Amino acid sequence: MHIFVKSGMGNFVNTMRSAISSSVRSTSTMSGKPGMDDIGIKKLGVTDAKEVKDEDWKKVLDPQTYSVTRKADTEAPFTGAYDKFFEKGRYRCVCCGIELFNSDSKFWAGCGWPAFSNSVDNDLNIKRIVDNSHGMTRTEVRCKNCDAHLGHVFDDGPQDKGGERYCINSVSMVFEQM
Ligand SMILES: [Zn+2]
Numbered sequence: 001m002h003i004f005v006k007s008g009m010g011n012f013v014n015t016m017r018s019a020i021s022s023s024v025r026s027t028s029t030m031s032g033k034p035g036m037d038d039i040g041i042k043k044l045g046v047t048d049a050k051e052v053k054d055e056d057w058k059k060v061l062d063p064q065t066y067s068v069t070r071k072a073d074t075e076a077p078f079t080g081a082y083d084k085f086f087e088k089g090r091y092r093c094v095c096c097g098i099e100l101f102n103s104d105s106k107f108w109a110g111c112g113w114p115a116f117s118n119s120v121d122n123d124l125n126i127k128r129i130v131d132n133s134h135g136m137t138r139t140e141v142r143c144k145n146c147d148a149h150l151g152h153v154f155d156d157g158p159q160d161k162g163g164e165r166y167c168i169n170s171v172s173m174v175f176e177q178m
Helices: 009-026 040-042 056-059 063-069
Strands: 087-092 100-101 126-131 136-145 149-154 165-168 173-177
Touching: 056 063, 063 149, 100 165, 126 149, 165 173
Parallel strands: none
Antiparallel strands: 087 100, 087 173, 126 136, 136 149, 149 165
């Protein structure tokens, strides 16, 4: 189960409006989705994501992306750019650019967030953390390189692909076409 936590619809609409306008401003792909130039550390001009301070993340990430990746918020279901997106390519961390998922493992779960059956090289760049928030025990997944919150991993994925479902916020990722 994936719980969507927001303070109120008014705030949510404003957040979405600012997220949309900022992604239009900074978009570098024809599809209208964030591109490689939208990666946080590229905008900051640094190479080591571990040295980036919270206030600097805030400067280069749009408000929704900042609150999801740096404050473990969750985007509204069925709103993300990659929920119903199945082009061939790789998904990178929006903060540091490291490779997280490949389109080969992406599937439609109907839950409202992008779903993957596996991460790149079996969690090479992903760490798992026990998350006891919201009155349940879940496994949170974060970027191993920059600690960005990505989403959660559940054990209700396709059995023929290992049985796991990575439930990931679209805003945590940047798609790179291959
Ligand atoms: Zn990262």
